[in-house]
Amino acid sequence: MKDQPNRIGVDRPHQFHGSAIDRGRPLKFRLDGRLISGLAGDTVLSAVLASGLDTIGEHNGTALALSQRHAPTISFAALAADHQRTLPMERTPATDGADYISTARKLQRNPLLRLMRRGRSLNIDLDRGDALARPWIGSPAEAGPAADLVVVGGGVAGLSSALAAAKRGLRVVLIEATPMLGGNSRLFGTLEGEQTPDEQIDRLATAVTNAEAITVLTNAEAFALRPGVVRLHQVEMIDDTPTGRVVEIKAPHIVLATGSFERLPIFPGNRLPGTIGALEAFELAHRYGVWAGSSALVATSSSPAYRLAMLANDAGITVPRIIDSRPNPQSRFIEFSKAYGITLAAGTLVASAASASKGRGLVATPLVALGAFQRSEPAISVDRLVLCGGWQPDLTLWHMAGGQSAWNAARARLEPRSGPAGIALAGSAAGWFSRGACVESGGDAVDALLGRQRRVVEERLIDPIYETPDAPAPIGEVPDEVAPPSYLDGGWRHIERPRLKASRWPSWLPFAPALPGWSLADTPQPLDIADIAAGVQLGAIPAASAGIVAQERVAMVVIEAGGNDPQPSQALAMPPPYLEGRYDGASLWLVAPKEARALDVGALIYRDADETDPLKAIGVVVRIVDGKAVALVAGQHGQSASVREPGRAVGITLAAPYREGGSANA
Known part of the structure; x- marks a missing residue:
């Protein structure tokens, strides 16, 4: 396939034929004017990678790899001016005849030189701190389906949690970021006496799909969470057109089955084009x-x-x-x-x-x-x-909701500790290793939330003599x-x-x-x-200090408390306890950037744009409310300050004092 040089052939038997694609249904679309070939079942990103593009752009003059965790947002060319209509490449189904543009700013080069170097790169200017920002984070949310329990993550632990909750008579919403259920357990193989991953995933997924009490949302990434509320962005097909929406689901019980992500070995050149995680x-x-x-x-x-x-x-x-x-x-x-x-x-x-x-x-x-x-x-x-x-358990949403973690030196990773009422962890996010334990932990998480007798989760591991940790x-x-x-x-x-x-x-x-x-x-x-x-x-x-640093510095979007929340008393304290006494004379302010952009939670604030010493910071961004930034900062109304981002400073103004429970649009 000359127009898809990175598509594996099927001239021999193997397991990399592509379970999600239909090789008999080719398609084509445009991205930044470039014609991309793909197959039915591709995402925009998988089709782009199959077509030979493996570089996202440059950071400080170095080309970096394009990947599922490192891809720009895209928009239909006809909707380029509407930043709230952008879509994630990795979750957007490829459709025949579509015309997309990548929304991040391009590298500034001589047009002839840019044409010559265009080959394998999207040419995104990664030196801008907002190059890969997700504009939908600040969008208003529509109400999601009614639920008694929300499960975030559609791997084997999440599927097990959803089924256990449905058997208890609960209405369940299952959220999965990828286009299909099953998670990542296929890579890890099978222990003696176990079903194969495919068999177990098919059995659990079929049961979930057939359960009337379970609503499944795929291509849906949860990006904000607190006790009682989950906010997500979903890409759904409407009239054969990928469309994004922000949904907020309220439920008294939440299970986080977010799995683990792969750590990157640290060495010079570890993100050059051609590098990829296993x-x-x-x-x-x-x-x-x-x-x-x-x-x-x-x-x-x-x-x-x-x-x-x-x-x-x-x-x-x-x-x-x-x-x-x-x-x-x-x-x-x-x-x-x-x-x-x-x-x-x-x-x-x-x-x-x-x-x-x-x-x-x-x-x-x-x-x-x-x-x-x-x-x-x-x-x-x-x-x-x-x-x-x-592997590092994905505790991003756990920290966002107020959960704690601590460093496990023996396993060289952050692991969860105590968390807020109404939220439980399951699967590898909870620290379990084997597929069997992940499945059992799904039901155990539901029992813990409902106050039922906990089940025994058996971690069946091969002896370290035969399977080195x-x-x-x-x-x-x-x-x-x-x-x-x-x-x-x-x-x-x-x-x-x-x-x-x-x-x-x-x-x-x-x-x-x-x-x-x-x-x-x-x-x-x-x-x-x-x-x-x-x-x-x-x-x-x-x-x-790793757990405290994670709570304080992991970027997040915190959902404001509302009067109709299932657990309004569970809202996060403001300011967070770990910031008490951090900045002398600081209070909560709504801060307005002097350019059209979003600020990141955890970004430090300085009096002077030239200042970079973290010990001289006067505050920090602590929340995003109604699309606006709330900061804990020492200052007065109308004062100018500066938020530091990688490689640049963003001017801000202290717009108005902020009070917990108030509207940022008031």
């Missing part, structure tokens, strides 16, 4: 038959990546080597990989990566790292670098002044590990300046959970 690589291949290139190096600290390598091999992808940061890993997947003839390298990680000098592809430099012993290995050139740094996310070289950036996560925050800057003084001199310290907790922009996990590993956040 889970995303699997989902794109399994659902849409998309895989870039014909060779791939797999770098992991977790065993399921070996299964991906075997499935890729079956599909005709050459896997020259799997490198594993664990010194002596054991797994059934590893034994199977050996039988495939794949070369394995234990105690090895990626020190750095760079784009190939000609054409596509990457050059990765492995590093043997066994305790204090380190040795660089010869560089490996491949089309694709598949990365897996282990995940290691912390691998950490490679510190980038120097000329190396590609080393990012902490694969999302859209673009937070980098500081570069190693050469000093003109030898380090052994007594007066040589010490390297400056780095406190990720004091960076001006908001943080994602994976940024915080990476910060703990790098020593930029004290492990004991």
Whole structure:
């Protein structure tokens, strides 16, 4: 398929044929004037990736990969002026004949040069802090279906929760961000005596679909939550046209089955075009038959990546080597990989990566790292670098609702602790590992919310002698002044590990300046959970403070309390307790940006646009109410100030005092 160079062929039997697509129904649409070929069942993003575009744009002069967590919003060309009608590429079904434009600002280049470089990139200017903003976050919400319980996440834990609640006589709304139910458990294989993932998912999904008490919303991403209320953005097909809407669902009980996301190994070049996470690589291949290139190096600290390598091999992808940061890993997947003839390298990680000098592809430099012993290995050139740094429970909505977390040093991740009444966690978001435990935990979460006798959840794991636990996310070289950036996560925050800057003084001199310290907790922009996990590993956040930092700095949209809420007394306290006494003389203000844009919760506020020292901040954005920012800040009416975002300052004005329960539009 010449117009879809990254679509896997079906000339041999394999599991990457694309379960969601119909290869007999081709389609075409335009994106920024470029003709994109796809298949029925594709999303806009999967069709774009299949067509050979793998670069979103540039950040500080470095090209970055286009991915499910790092994609711009789009709009129909005819509706380009209406920013509230934008759509997410990764959740918008591809439709024949559509004409889209990406809504983020493009890189400013000479038109002829831009045409020459257009090939594989969307040319988004990522240096703007709002380049990947989601405009619908500030849109008014319509009332959703009536519910006694809302389940966020349609994996096996969420499906189990929905069925358990329906059996208890509750009206259930199940929210799933992707186009289909089932979650990500297919990558992790099957234990002896279990149903296969496909069999179990099909059984649970069929039961959910046939249950009259359960309403299923797919392509629906929950982006705000507090006890009693969930707000989501859904892409639905109306008259064969993708249409977005913001929905608010009120229910006294909420189950968060949001799963886990994949950590990104930290090394220079870890987000160059051609890099991809193991889970995303699997989902794109399994659902849409998309895989870039014909060779791939797999770098992991977790065993399921070996299964991906075997499935890729079956599909005709050459896997020259799997490198594993664990010194002596054991797994059934590893034994199977050996039988495939794949070369394995234990105690090895990626020190750095760079784009190939000609054409596509990457050059990765492995590093043997066994305790204090380190040795660089010869560089490996491949089309694709598949990365897996282990798994972090997705606690974004949990923190947003007031839930607490703490750092688990043994597992190198944030794990949930106590939370607000009316909300329970299930599945891997709650810390469970095996598929069986995730399924059982769904029903247990419902019993906990209803005050019923809790069921025993059995975590059936293989003995560590035979299945080595995940290691912390691998950490490679510190980038120097000329190396590609080393990012902490694969999302859209673009937070980098500081570069190693050469000093003109030898380090052994007594007066040589010490390297400056780095406190990720004091960076001006908001943080994602994976940024915080990476910060703990790098020593930029004290492990004991990780949970507090997550509550304070993970960007969120907090829903205002209302008179008809199922649990109005559960509204979050303002200001949040962890900010009490943080800024001398501070109070709550509605703040208005001096340019048309949205502000992020967690962004620090300064008196002067030139100030960047976090210790001199006078406040922080703490809420988004009715699309407007509420800040805890020391100042007076009409005062000008500045909000820091990556690479720039945004002017703001203290517009009016804010009082809890009031309207931001008053």
